Amino acid sequence: MSRVLPLFRRSLADSWRGLLGWTAGVAAALLLYLPLYPSLGGGGQLQSMIDSMPPELVKTLGYDAIGTGAGYAQSTFFALVGFVLLTIAGVGWGTGAIANDEENGQLELTIAHGVSRGQVLAERSAAVLVKLAWLGLVAVVLVAVLNGPSELDIQFGALVATAAALVGLTALSASASIMVGAVSGRRSWALGAGAGVAVLGYVSNAIGNQTDDLAWLHDWSPYSWAFAGDPLTNGWDWQMWMLLAGVALFLVVGWLVFRRRDLTV
């Protein structure tokens, strides 16, 4: 009782090794991709390569604007590798928050102590979100550092907005995992929910990119909410707030069920 947020701190302390690994992964991706830009994009080589690819593929990957520094960083990292890395990390942590702990029987002991269910859910969710935000911060710092040497010409405000969009998008998957874990206590369901949100978002965005007839799919894709406004070029976009609203909704639903139900033991 002496210090605040015991479960939050325990959660971080239990997973710092993993966080270190994900940090290295994000750093490695950025350090591999971004320094290549001057030799690829600057000379127009990349654009001519993209032009020779099938247009459907280019639209699916979102490589339309790869000829600019912002477009390159967006296509290679934020919209692809970074998205995948943070999604996997977030879904893993989100599944660990309740479902994993419940299924392997450790949650029973914690719940039997002097904490409320809401406190467990809130502090562990906060730990997941903070860890994702940390990875977003790592991306911001590295892109900012590489911006000059790699001739990317990215505005700092737009960079922060894009990292926020990435964190928001992956937090949505993570909170889907937290919610389903809180509702069902099943590990596989929680994993599936988080991965499902990510995949459906990506796929509906990619299909929506193909023709104007299907552009309405963007309205339903969290991936589009994050990136359709091209935040690395244009900065903050109101649709990003839909991600936060989604996170809040998932966590509240998870809490409402979790506080009422039996622990599956």
Add this chain to the structure above:
Amino acid sequence: MTASATPAITTRGLVKRYGSRTALHGIDLDIARGNVFGVIGPNGAGKTTTMRLLLDIIRPSGGELRVLGESPRSGGAALRQRIGYLPGELHLATRARGRDFLAHYAEISGPVRLGVVDSLAERLGLELGRPVRSLSKGNKQKLGLVQAFMHEPELLVLDEPTSGLDPLVQQEFLTMLREAKERGQTVFLSSHVLSEIQQAADEVAVLRAGRIVQVSTVAQLRESAVRRVRVVVPEPSAALVADTLERLPGITGVRRVADRPRAAAFEAQLDAHVDTFVKAVGRHELIDLTIEEPELEQAVLGLYNGAGGER
């Protein structure tokens, strides 16, 4: 420790259903403060279910439940701080060291007096510097005991507390129970090790298939236990002795067995009527007489098998 007049645990018609399966069919329990109350029964009898209901890990489907005067549901975290709980299946997979693991729970459910953790760990022979998940089953169980006892809660709920512990540590655990009782703490424990209940508990509830078969003191349970007796008499008085045995109260299942030459041996089951039995057979010439010490186990097995105590 507040020596309050409210009972430690009261249940009335406590029911727990999982879908169509009923785990508890209306349990009535009254456990006074400062008591050591044991619950025994076969697997699936509802022991663990009852304990989880006390801790609000699961919620009752019906009936009333008060723990330390409060409903577990509305008592919430504040109530659980006053309880120490050892789960029946303790799963600990954290990388944290034992000391940090305990410090975490001490923060949540504390305060824990300085030195209590170390003294408990020393008594149980538990090393606190190692990662929890690398501990053996027995050492994890010790860690579980320390986290239940360390904040000196008003109520201890211990599900199969000695499973995995070696006999020396079991003895130490029984000492800890006695000390807890002296301090006025209430203990609710389950076990299938009947000798443990016999040594530690004041009262015992026998649970079978979600129902309480019997609540009694250990002394009463022992009285209802059956003793195996064996009487050896010279052949000439065999018929007479057989007749006496058949007429005695509390004697069942008399049968003649082969023994030594020119003698007749009888075996039977005897309930609490020891005095009558000894005086009756004492009128005959005896070659040998054996009364085995009643095992609580036998009494309980009797309850498991039959309806209410006869065999």
